[in-house]
Amino acid sequence: MSDAKKKKKKPEGPNKLKIKERMKLPRQDMPAQNPSDRVKNFNEVPYGLNDEQAFQEALRCLECPNQPCVDGCPVEVDIPGFIRLILEKDVAGAARKIKETNSLPAICGRVCPQEEQCEIVCVIGKKGKPVAIGYLERYVADYEREHKLVQLPKIAPPTGRKVAIVGSGPAGLTVAGDLIKLGHAVTIFEALHKPGGVLVYGIPEFRLPKSIVQAECDFMADMGVEFQNSTVIGKMDTIDELFEMGYDAIFIGTGAGLPRFMGIEGENLIGIYSANEYLTRSNLMRAFDPDEYDTPIIRGKNVAVLGGGNTAMDSVRTGLRLGAENAHIVYRRSEIEMPARIEEVHHAKEEGVQFHLLTNPIKFIGDDQNRVKAMECLKMELGEPDDSGRRRPVPIKGSNYIIKTDLVVVAIGNASNPLIPQTTPGLDCNKWGNIIVNDETMQTSRKGVYAGGDIVTGGATVILAAGAGKKAARAMHKYLMEEVKR
Amino acid sequence: MPKVVDNKQIGPMVWKMLVNVPRLVSKAKAGQFVILRINEHGERVPMSIAGLDKEKGLLTIIYQVVGKTSALMTTVQAGENISDCVGPLGIPSHVEKWGTACVVGGGIGIAPIYPIAQAYKDAGNKVITIIGARSKDLLLYEEEHKAVADELFICTDDGSYGHHGFVTDPLKKLLDDGVPIGMIMTVGPVPMMKFLSSMTRKYNVPTWVSLNPLMIDGTGMCGGCRVQVGDETKFACVDGPDFDGHLVDFDLLTSRLGAYREQEHKAMKHFLGDPGCRLAESVKKFKYPEEQAGTK
Ligand SMILES: Cc1cc2nc3c(=O)[nH]c(=O)nc-3n(C[C@H](O)[C@H](O)[C@H](O)COP(=O)(O)OP(=O)(O)OC[C@H]3O[C@@H](n4cnc5c(N)ncnc54)[C@H](O)[C@@H]3O)c2cc1C
Ligand SMILES: Cc1cc2nc3c(=O)[nH]c(=O)nc-3n(C[C@H](O)[C@H](O)[C@H](O)COP(=O)(O)OP(=O)(O)OC[C@H]3O[C@@H](n4cnc5c(N)ncnc54)[C@H](O)[C@@H]3O)c2cc1C
Ligand code: SF4
Numbered sequence: 001m002s003d004a005k006k007k008k009k010k011p012e013g014p015n016k017l018k019i020k021e022r023m024k025l026p027r028q029d030m031p032a033q034n035p036s037d038r039v040k041n042f043n044e045v046p047y048g049l050n051d052e053q054a055f056q057e058a059l060r061c062l063e064c065p066n067q068p069c070v071d072g073c074p075v076e077v078d079i080p081g082f083i084r085l086i087l088e089k090d091v092a093g094a095a096r097k098i099k100e101t102n103s104l105p106a107i108c109g110r111v112c113p114q115e116e117q118c119e120i121v122c123v124i125g126k127k128g129k130p131v132a133i134g135y136l137e138r139y140v141a142d143y144e145r146e147h148k149l150v151q152l153p154k155i156a157p158p159t160g161r162k163v164a165i166v167g168s169g170p171a172g173l174t175v176a177g178d179l180i181k182l183g184h185a186v187t188i189f190e191a192l193h194k195p196g197g198v199l200v201y202g203i204p205e206f207r208l209p210k211s212i213v214q215a216e217c218d219f220m221a222d223m224g225v226e227f228q229n230s231t232v233i234g235k236m237d238t239i240d241e242l243f244e245m246g247y248d249a250i251f252i253g254t255g256a257g258l259p260r261f262m263g264i265e266g267e268n269l270i271g272i273y274s275a276n277e278y279l280t281r282s283n284l285m286r287a288f289d290p291d292e293y294d295t296p297i298i299r300g301k302n303v304a305v306l307g308g309g310n311t312a313m314d315s316v317r318t319g320l321r322l323g324a325e326n327a328h329i330v331y332r333r334s335e336i337e338m339p340a341r342i343e344e345v346h347h348a349k350e351e352g353v354q355f356h357l358l359t360n361p362i363k364f365i366g367d368d369q370n371r372v373k374a375m376e377c378l379k380m381e382l383g384e385p386d387d388s389g390r391r392r393p394v395p396i397k398g399s400n401y402i403i404k405t406d407l408v409v410v411a412i413g414n415a416s417n418p419l420i421p422q423t424t425p426g427l428d429c430n431k432w433g434n435i436i437v438n439d440e441t442m443q444t445s446r447k448g449v450y451a452g453g454d455i456v457t458g459g460a461t462v463i464l465a466a467g468a469g470k471k472a473a474r475a476m477h478k479y480l481m482e483e484v485k486r
Numbered sequence: 487m488p489k490v491v492d493n494k495q496i497g498p499m500v501w502k503m504l505v506n507v508p509r510l511v512s513k514a515k516a517g518q519f520v521i522l523r524i525n526e527h528g529e530r531v532p533m534s535i536a537g538l539d540k541e542k543g544l545l546t547i548i549y550q551v552v553g554k555t556s557a558l559m560t561t562v563q564a565g566e567n568i569s570d571c572v573g574p575l576g577i578p579s580h581v582e583k584w585g586t587a588c589v590v591g592g593g594i595g596i597a598p599i600y601p602i603a604q605a606y607k608d609a610g611n612k613v614i615t616i617i618g619a620r621s622k623d624l625l626l627y628e629e630e631h632k633a634v635a636d637e638l639f640i641c642t643d644d645g646s647y648g649h650h651g652f653v654t655d656p657l658k659k660l661l662d663d664g665v666p667i668g669m670i671m672t673v674g675p676v677p678m679m680k681f682l683s684s685m686t687r688k689y690n691v692p693t694w695v696s697l698n699p700l701m702i703d704g705t706g707m708c709g710g711c712r713v714q715v716g717d718e719t720k721f722a723c724v725d726g727p728d729f730d731g732h733l734v735d736f737d738l739l740t741s742r743l744g745a746y747r748e749q750e751h752k753a754m755k756h757f758l759g760d761p762g763c764r765l766a767e768s769v770k771k772f773k774y775p776e777e778q779a780g781t782k
């Protein structure tokens with residue numbers, strides 16, 4: 001009888017360890033460049049797990065029957081499923097498993113806020129540290145790419161339907177990938193000269209190497225997606241003209257690309273950038289490498305970045321790498337309210353970034369050449385909760401002080417770009433300029449026009465944009481097959 | 487990749503480039519601009535539309551060598567491709583029937599003001615054109631303007647051709663004489679646009695200027711092109727490039743244009759010194775204005 005009991009308890013999959021044994025395994029640390037070296041270069045900070053580390057980490061998964069991690073993932077990646085394949089030494093299979101629901105695992109494994117999605121609900125994390133799902137996701141995607149195991153999926157026979165996608169960020173790329181597989185002809189129109197959206201112009205090389213984004217776009221092209229870069233929809237062609245050109249359905253994934261400024265005195269001085277401009281100069285135009293690239297960038301000695309999100313962390317860490325002696329984050333709330341990923345705040349601290357919390361700038365001060373030289377700030381304290389549920393910062397009277405700075409980066413968020421709404425009659429937007437869609441189908445107020453990603457939600461995350469793309473692709477396929485006659 | 491079908495020198499340090507971009511040309515209107523990137527390592531440079539051949543799909547760009555990228559542009563041979571040409575960008579110049587309209591072009595601005603003059607004319611306006619340059623050899627597009635303008639005034643700073651003086655002289659005379667000008671549109675160097683706008687203010691005639699701040703994307707994404715217009719901050723690439731000259735803070739624009747002077751000069755020096763750079767001899771002799779002053 002005791003024998004039979006034992007047998008029952010024995011796990012069936014490739015993981016022969018007992019639950020208790022798995023719980024004892026330590027979480028693998030991600031090897032990374034040390035802080036004093038990495039602030040001098042733009043290379044990626046974490047190196048990634050090696051095969052042995054990945055295997056050891058995969059052994060920690062408890063294979064819980066109710067799979068809370070899958071529910072935690074916005075696109076419901078079969079997490080225990082891909083982890084099991086790592087243990088079966090079918091790493092490429094693991095990558096394919098993730099790609100069933102998330103086409104961009106090499107990217108998401110690097111930039112997803114796993115600590116608030118899949119890992120936060122991980123059962124083993126209640127007692128110790130959660131399974132490093134993000135590290136494993138990155139590992140399998142990198143393994144597949146580096147070992148050249150990426151297979152072109154089967155493409156359905158041509159349906160004769162044509163789809164136009166506006167914007168090549170994660171939302172647009174996801175729609176393109178899904179619809180091309182179903183046999184539709186897909187063209188992506190991108191305003192910039194390189195596809196990828198924020199993944200290429202915003203997120204820095206040291207967090208997401210551009211070669212990885214390029215590989216994803218190349219893969220799309222190999223599947224047959226046509227890229228028309230340097231094409232601004234709303235200027236070159238309008239949405240209605242795209243229909244006239246023979247496109248049967250259109251997806252708008254133009255992101256949240258209009259930078260907000262503080263609206264305070266002196267904001268147009270030289271040396272005050274929006275985060276978009278600063279990061280675009282450094283990432284897309286590669287101004288960090290002046291021997292090779294022509295676009296200039298101001299290299300401040302005392303860099304002050306306003307804001308507490310990922311964009312602010314990316315900016316301040318870029319500032320350090322461009323030679324800043326002092327790099328400051330100036331944020332009007334306290335650390336708990338900072339929207340940036342914990343990992344990024346941690347990296348910034350390790351690199352020596354100085355945090356000025358509960359601090360708000362009220363004025364920029366320039367020199368005789370209109371270059372910023374200082375910033376006047378006010379100390380804040382937290383009051384009652386506001387609409388966002390976070391406690392509202394209120395200024396402390398008379399607490400004014402000066403921060404010396406020769407480069408300010410304003411990273412307080414983006415609004416949506418009005419170019420397409422302005423030129424598309426009948427496209428409904430809310431009062432913030434975000435396109436209104438049906439939550440299930442992502443269809444807009446215009447027939448055959450779908451939208452998703454930051455243009456709908458306001459600045460959010462890569463995986464939410466990709467998830468919206470998945471939903472839209474499903475509905476667009478149905479629309480194309482049922483309502484578009486050929 | 488867009489093909490350059492012609493690229494030749496038409497004046498001291500001034501070139502004319504024709505780019506084959508039929509789709510862009512079919513959509514473009516006077517007053518708009520494009521952004522070019524010459525090669526994969528290059529900057530994105532904004533250039534005004536100085537002519538549109540809708541039949542052949544050709545875009546005309548008139549450019550002056552002022553630094554590395556414009557110097558690099560001169561090395562593109564007819565038949566070669568450049569990396570990108572995105573556009574049309576910006577809002578087309580506002581056109582209506584005012585009765586009489588005046589266009590004023592200074593220096594390199596003489597070229598982009600020409601399609602605007604044409605658009606005014608097509609809308610049924612009497613067009614008075616005033617063009618000016620430092621000297622006769624820097625004067626462009628005289629024939630083109632002659633063909634469109636109902637009245638044409640030519641000015642040179644040194645008196646080598648036409649009226650000896652600034653473009654504001656004939657304009658002031660017209661206004662003093664009570665000519666009923668409904669609109670004055672100006673493209674030219676910032677000091678000229680500033681001076682002209684302050685001159686016309688007391689006559690209360692609408693005066694618009696085409697601004698040229700530094701830009702990157704040209705789609706409203708970076709805010710690098712911001713200009714101060716009245717008490718508002720505007721993004722010139724999407725809200726402009728045309729603005730009410732009576733409200734523009736020209737001094738701020740001038741200082742912002744100098745934001746990268748040191749880095750630009752270094753890049754240019756380096757480029758001119760590169761033996762492999764295929765530059766014409768005349769371009770190799772390039773000097774910055776302050777250096778020219780120094781050598782005299
Ligand atoms: C600096 C920074 C760091 C971030 N870090 C993270 C992170 O660590 N993790 C995370 O999950 N998220 C992060 N985000 C957020 C994430 O990048 C976005 O939520 C996501 O990229 C949105 O995807 P999207 O497809 O909606 O749009 P985008 O990525 O914004 O792409 C939109 C594309 O559309 C193009 N476009 C716009 N208008 C037009 C037009 N009229 N015609 C043609 N093309 C047009 C744009 O040029 C752009 O390429 C970060 C964002 C920034 C700015
Ligand atoms: C909307 C717009 C339309 C333009 N149209 C034309 C055009 O039709 N023909 C033309 O020759 N130029 C035009 N320009 C200016 C042109 O973009 C710049 O001359 C060019 O970017 C200079 O690059 P560079 O590397 O050669 O010089 P840089 O080394 O970058 O600059 C050299 C000097 O030129 C000045 N400069 C740089 N950029 C600009 C600028 N955007 N505007 C004015 N001065 C600048 C700088 O202050 C610097 O002192 C336009 C600019 C804008 C924004
Ligand atoms: S996509 Fe993001 S949330 Fe989903 S499993 Fe991967 S890392 Fe976790």
Ligand code: FES
Nearest residue numbers: 704706708709723
């Ligand atoms: S050039 Fe970037 S917003 Fe105008």
